[in-house]
Amino acid sequence: MIRKIIRIDEDKCNGCGICATACHEGAIDIIDGKAKLVREHFCDGFGDCLPGCPTGAISFVEREAPEYDEAAVRKAQEKKGMEKTAEKKYSGCPGSRIMQLHREDEQKMSVKEQSEKLESRLRNWPVQIKLAPVQAPYFDGAKLLIAADCTAYAYASIHEDFMKGKVTLIGCPKLDAVDYSEKLTQIIAKNDIQSVTIVRMEVPCCGGLEMAAKKALQASGKFIPWQVVTIGIDGTIKE
Numbered sequence: 055m056i057r058k059i060i061r062i063d064e065d066k067c068n069g070c071g072i073c074a075t076a077c078h079e080g081a082i083d084i085i086d087g088k089a090k091l092v093r094e095h096f097c098d099g100f101g102d103c104l105p106g107c108p109t110g111a112i113s114f115v116e117r118e119a120p121e122y123d124e125a126a127v128r129k130a131q132e133k134k135g136m137e138k139t140a141e142k143k144y145s146g147c148p149g150s151r152i153m154q155l156h157r158e159d160e161q162k163m164s165v166k167e168q169s170e171k172l173e174s175r176l177r178n179w180p181v182q183i184k185l186a187p188v189q190a191p192y193f194d195g196a197k198l199l200i201a202a203d204c205t206a207y208a209y210a211s212i213h214e215d216f217m218k219g220k221v222t223l224i225g226c227p228k229l230d231a232v233d234y235s236e237k238l239t240q241i242i243a244k245n246d247i248q249s250v251t252i253v254r255m256e257v258p259c260c261g262g263l264e265m266a267a268k269k270a271l272q273a274s275g276k277f278i279p280w281q282v283v284t285i286g287i288d289g290t291i292k293e
Contacts, residue, residue: 058099059119064088066111073103073112079127080134095120096127175217183225183234186241193245196221200238200267201253202260203229209253209285216253216283227262234263238270242278250280256292 062073062082069087081096082089082103089111091097099122104112178192183200199220206212206224223241225234242250252267254260264282271280284292 055119055121056116057119057121058114058116059094059097060091060099060101060103061113061115062089062091063111063113064090066109068109068111070108072106072108076103076106078102078131080130095123096130098122098124098127173213175213175219176222177217178221181222181224183223183237184230184232186223186237188237188240189244192221193241193247195246195248197249197251198223198242198247199251199253200225200263202226202255202263204255204260205253205285208255208287208289209291210289212253216251220251225263226259227266228259234266235269235273238267239273242270242274242276247276247278250278252280252282254282254284256284256286 060081067088069084069089071084071089073089074082074084077097079093079096079098081091081093083092084090085092097119099114101112101114104114178190180186197220199216199222201212201216201222201224203224203226205216209215223238227234241247250267250271252264254264267280271278286292
């Protein structure tokens with residue numbers, strides 16, 4: 055149908071985001087530093103986004119566009135409101151808190167294209183601490199990575215940035231309900247481990263993994279270089 059709808063001049067847009075905030079329907083997103091009308095059926099054509107634009111990048115046009123879908127807008131607003139309410143009211147364990155992480159659209163690739171682009175850096179199996187042997191050939195002269203289960207899902211480049219060149223052991227003390235320190239002590243004490251890197255999530259329950267690794271390093275009686283890296287729920291490395 056032909057109807058009135060906004061037009062965004064990307065050459066004038068400075069990416070300030072005022073229009074995206076002003077659009078209560080959620081029709082506009084900021085992508086690659088520019089405002090874009092990403093949901094034409096969310097745009098009601100009233101122009102709440104126009105007055106705040108400091109560069110005059112927004113105007114009205116009449117063109118072919120999908121009909122304004124009020125029901126879809128209301129559903130999206132309700133969902134967004136529920137997410138905000140959950141964030142404000144949640145008071146349980148931070149590691150169990152439900153969160154939705156919004157990412158920019160990723161380039162769509164086939165399974166074959168992904169497999170050609172990515173290469174696994176896993177050098178050993180099994181990887182679960184509770185299943186790993188105390189002694190194995192791959193532990194000889196190894197740089198040991200002790201990682202929380204969730205880090206592989208939160209941190210996109212874990213294979214290249216942490217697993218590459220290391221022997222990997224993973225675990226979650228909250229789910230396994232065990233103290234890994236005894237097993238890790240044996241692995242470190244009975245093998246020629248060159249270094250230990252502990253990669254954990256920022257949630258409190260991951261402290262159990264860090265403490266177990268530190269306890270094992272101390273109990274092994276060896277002086278081995280070690281470091282702890284904390285990954286945020288948003289996938290970034292925390293300082």
